[in-house]
Amino acid sequence: MSATERFHEVANDSLVRISEHLWPGAKLALVVYEPGKPKLDIVLKDQGIDLNEVLSTLRRAGLSIDGDNAYKRDLLDSVVGSLALGAQNSNAPPAGHWGQRLWDIGREERAQTVGLLKALMKLTGVAGECEQIASNYSGTIDGVSEHGGDDHEDPSCAIFHRLYYAMFDARAAIAKATQ
Template identity: 40%
Template sequence: MPKALLREVAMDCISDMAQHLPTDCELFVIACRPGKADYDLVLPSPEANLNNVLDALRRPGLSIDGANIYKEAVCDLAIGAMAMGKQNNNPPPEGHWGERFWDIGRAEGQQRDDLVAALEHLVTVTTPDANGQIGAKEEHLAALENARAMIRLHRA
């Protein structure tokens, strides 16, 4: 049966089927050919919500552990947003769901930047100058304390 004919038959049947359901039920007719998109058909009744069908599929065992391209794309976006955030570039639009992943990456990048800055400062104040002298004792001790604080922060 051609896909167009199946769609037409399903559309005719959907209202008949819906009449036999409680009024708060949502009806979906779904046809697919695994591995191919040529026969994909998703027909919701007018009041149906796709999130509800996902919940209904999860109840009998649909899991986030199985492989599918949608899930892989979501994970790729989250990983990419964290990487962009760590580099502090290409933030998502304000309010986009990927923004929280970008923020996680940015926080990690900021911690790295703070740690590198503390180490650079410590190296600067403890490196002997041309006369073999090390910077002022107070500055040296402050840089050491800052480095210790950064180490404690990163171990927490």
């Protein structure tokens, strides 16, 4: 009999003896691991044990979502992936899958972004036309800035000044969103 087989036999016998002293309904699990060597992991558990309840028990005992482990990295990668695939409207999860909600959120956020981008592009077009009209009555932007900018006494100059600088941000946002 190998050392591993002997360990399993001793551990199993010990778990049976321990479980005989547990209160009714209690479950028992034993985990043996060596950090960084997942191939050596051993999990012995009662029949019918719910591993989600084991995880909840460990969380109540101090397991935190702040620590680094492969399970959390994989889970968060799945969340980010579901959001991204939803935004791309591709590879929808199967019906009833937990990722469907996240996929839907990604798709809805993308639809809202596209709608806002279209509205911003339209508004930028109109604002650009207004900027051009105001500039015809205002002279140079430097001259308007020297004489009060947004607070210029001539309303067309103040409008030109505001539109001129607002258009930088709007055009930059559109360029970034459409790359």
